[in-house]
Amino acid sequence: MTYIHLDHASVEIPIYNSRGRSLKAALLRQVGGAVEANSRDVVTVKALQDISLRLEPGARLALIGHNGAGKSTLLRVFAGAYEPTSGHAEIHGSISSLLDMTMGMDAELTGAENIILRGAFVGMSLKEAQNRVDEIADFSELGPYLHLPLRTYSSGMTLRLAFAISTTRAPDILLLDELISVGDAAFALKAQMRIQKLIDKAGILVLASHDIKTLKRYCDTAIMLQSGRIVAQGTIDEVLERYASP
Amino acid sequence: MSLLPTRRDWTLAGRDLTRGFAAWNIWFLLGVSDIRQRYKRSRFGQFWITLSMGIFIGGIGVVYSALFNQPVAQYIPHVAVNMTVWTLISGVVGDAANVFTQSAMYMRQDALPKTIFIMRLIIRNIVVFAHNVVIVPLAFIIFGIIPTPLVFAAIPGLIIVILALFLITLILGVLSTRFRDLAQITQNALQLLFFITPIMWRSDQLSAGRQIIVVLNPFASLLQLVADPLLGIEPQPHTYIASFTFIAFLLVLALPLFARFRARLVYWL
Numbered sequence: 001m002t003y004i005h006l007d008h009a010s011v012e013i014p015i016y017n018s019r020g021r022s023l024k025a026a027l028l029r030q031v032g033g034a035v036e037a038n039s040r041d042v043v044t045v046k047a048l049q050d051i052s053l054r055l056e057p058g059a060r061l062a063l064i065g066h067n068g069a070g071k072s073t074l075l076r077v078f079a080g081a082y083e084p085t086s087g088h089a090e091i092h093g094s095i096s097s098l099l100d101m102t103m104g105m106d107a108e109l110t111g112a113e114n115i116i117l118r119g120a121f122v123g124m125s126l127k128e129a130q131n132r133v134d135e136i137a138d139f140s141e142l143g144p145y146l147h148l149p150l151r152t153y154s155s156g157m158t159l160r161l162a163f164a165i166s167t168t169r170a171p172d173i174l175l176l177d178e179l180i181s182v183g184d185a186a187f188a189l190k191a192q193m194r195i196q197k198l199i200d201k202a203g204i205l206v207l208a209s210h211d212i213k214t215l216k217r218y219c220d221t222a223i224m225l226q227s228g229r230i231v232a233q234g235t236i237d238e239v240l241e242r243y244a245s246p
Numbered sequence: 247m248s249l250l251p252t253r254r255d256w257t258l259a260g261r262d263l264t265r266g267f268a269a270w271n272i273w274f275l276l277g278v279s280d281i282r283q284r285y286k287r288s289r290f291g292q293f294w295i296t297l298s299m300g301i302f303i304g305g306i307g308v309v310y311s312a313l314f315n316q317p318v319a320q321y322i323p324h325v326a327v328n329m330t331v332w333t334l335i336s337g338v339v340g341d342a343a344n345v346f347t348q349s350a351m352y353m354r355q356d357a358l359p360k361t362i363f364i365m366r367l368i369i370r371n372i373v374v375f376a377h378n379v380v381i382v383p384l385a386f387i388i389f390g391i392i393p394t395p396l397v398f399a400a401i402p403g404l405i406i407v408i409l410a411l412f413l414i415t416l417i418l419g420v421l422s423t424r425f426r427d428l429a430q431i432t433q434n435a436l437q438l439l440f441f442i443t444p445i446m447w448r449s450d451q452l453s454a455g456r457q458i459i460v461v462l463n464p465f466a467s468l469l470q471l472v473a474d475p476l477l478g479i480e481p482q483p484h485t486y487i488a489s490f491t492f493i494a495f496l497l498v499l500a501l502p503l504f505a506r507f508r509a510r511l512v513y514w515l
Contacts, residue, residue, distance in 0.1 A: 003256075012513075013513050014513060016515075018515075021424065022426075023425040023428060023431070024428050076354065076355070079355065079356060079357060080356070080357025081353065081354055081355055081356055081357055081512060082512060082513075083258075083509035083512075084462065085510075085513070087356045091357075095357070097355065097356065099355055100351070100355050103351060103352060103355050103356065106279050106283060108279075108282065108283045108287075109279060109282070113279075116275065117275050117276075120271045120272045120275055121272065121352075121356065121389045122268075125271065126271045134313065175496075237313065
């Protein structure tokens with residue numbers, strides 16, 4: 001059973017200055033009454049406001065909006081990293097958010113060791129990761145580098161490895177922040193084919209991008225965000241039209 | 247904003263704990279690679295942990311045995327055991343304030359249970375403990391101390407200590423993510439605790455009236471739970487009572503705190 005249900009979900013992120021974080025200031029505020037106006041210490045960023053939406057299997061949703069509109073925050077809510085500060089989010093199904101593919105990788109460990117470590121984060125058991133080392137090494141074309149520490153890799157090689165590990169398992173819910181392009185032309189093609197396979201298998205796809213061609217290719221519905229609110233919702237063509245018109 | 251967790255908060259916090267413990271492969275790998283990373287490319291690697299502790303105990307042992315008028319052969323094993331156990335306690339408590347801020351990049355990306363990061367910290371310090379504890383049999387052999395069967399009582403003691411440390415990390419982790427001064431406060435409190443806990447000295451060196459310092463100090467009880475059996479002293483019933491009372495107190499504090507603010511943590515990073 002795969003679904004994402006958001007019910008009037010809002011995300012408010014408090015920004016504390018050093019005073020707002022101070023225990024002394026908080027205690028004095030309690031004891032001494034409202035000497036300091038709360039607003040002076042804590043600024044709240046309303047990153048998402050009142051988002052309601054239901055994604056069922058088969059959903060191919062595009063997130064459209066300018067920088068800072070809340071696309072990444074919404075992806076983090078879908079990923080389960082951000083739990084709404086008010087309202088509710090119910091998310092079921094295995095999630096793969098290729099938001100940061102290198103998360104959990106360690107520069108001092110070898111490629112093979114990193115497969116085990118990063119594999120744990122993408123939901124592989126120790127045994128499964130061990131069994132897949134060869135397959136992943138093969139795909140990322142690391143050759144003898146597999147047994148060297150990650151810090152000796154070029155950034156392209158690191159990304160190849162990260163991509164290979166992160167895309168080994170097909171998730172129920174696939175979250176993408178811009179379509180990933182990795183490596184040189186030959187590898188990019190291979191990577192694109194794998195992404196395509198993941199997208200085909202995924203129950204729910206959410207793609208945030210500024211590239212209209214990509215969005216049209218993979219998505220059929222869209223929501224447009226502005227200052228953390230949904231301002232348009234519908235088929236991809238409708239919403240893109242709205243996005244293009246000032 | 248209510249300070250009481252809702253029913254849903256409790257469910258999610260419970261799920262966090264069970265799923266977090268179950269994800270042992272993540273926290274085990276993270277904890278171990280923390281240590282590996284620290285000592286990678288050094289000649290002795292992680293045995294620097296053991297070596298540093300050995301040097302400390304040797305140095306302090308000779309100086310303090312003279313100061314306290316104690317025979318070296320008795321004092322060094324005593325300090326070796328106490329310091330090994332205390333390093334585990336102070337290591338976890340000292341790291342606790344940064345447990346979540348240190349894992350910010352994971353928490354912002356993924357719906358990983360927060361328990362994973364607490365266990366990572368615990369494992370990291372257990373690995374250090376395992377390296378330090380080597381000193382104890384070494385000191386026993388050098389000074390000809392024959393351990394009694396009582397040493398096995400140190401194992402349940404250790405489990406109780408780790409349980410307490412888990413809860414302390416939970417509390418300090420949540421509070422200090424919100425109030426960053428707490429990290430500094432903990433460091434200072436630990437320094438103070440080091441002096442008022444019978445690590446370098448023995449509690450029977452205190453006058454009867456001052457024994458209360460040890461009895462009322464829960465960290466002294468936790469220390470004795472592991473250290474006393476290793477030194478061949480039968481742990482007193484009051485040590486167990488004090489430790490369990492402390493754990494009960496921690497539970498009452500930690501669980502509602504975690505249930506209420508677990509979801510908020512990521513916004514405080």
